[in-house]
Amino acid sequence: MSFELVDLDGTLVLEGDKPNAELIAYMAEDAASEGTQFIVVSARNIDRLDETKAWLADNNVPAIAEIHLNDFEGSPFATGVEFKAYKVKKLLEDGYEIDYGIDNDPAVREAYRTLGIEAYTWQQVVAGEANATNGEGEAAAAADTLDPDAATNRENVDMREREMRAMP
Secondary structure (H helix, E strand, O other): OEEEEEOOEOOOEEHHHEEOHHHHHHHHHHHHHHOOEEEEEEEEEHHHHHHHHHHHHHOOOOOEEEEEEEOOOOOOOOOHHHHHHHHHHHHHHOOOEEEEEEOOOHHHHHHHHHOOOOEEOHHHHHOOOOOOOOOOOOHHHHHHHOOOOOHHHHHHHHHHHHHHHOOO
16 A cells, blocks of 8 residues: 655645645545555654644545644754655655655755655645656665664653554
């Protein structure tokens, strides 16, 4: 099974908490025609998990397999870029087949590319410009360079990942 990464704020959620109808329609089509599942990777604080799940359900966002929110507060990896790079590295290490990422932040898109995953803006995706990479190429080499220094951060993230996977 393949996955696409999708960001929330500025990508799936537009200004004023407005759902990105174009992207949601794309996701529904991609899920129906290709069986694609989506993994939300967002810099939102983990404390907003319930709010995020409710927003996704209320706005009929299809095929969400997992939700990963930032739980690195107070660590060197607390920024969105570092959190997302670490999270995607872990997904790749766990054997996830990731076609590409959708994110409004150019630094995050570059971080994904460093991991061997192509990344696009939502506008590029809905315009049909996205091509799957499946995390091949530089992923293994790049993953080694993004290891966090603190073992406790890795343990906390691993625990959160297990909790996220256990969600219905």
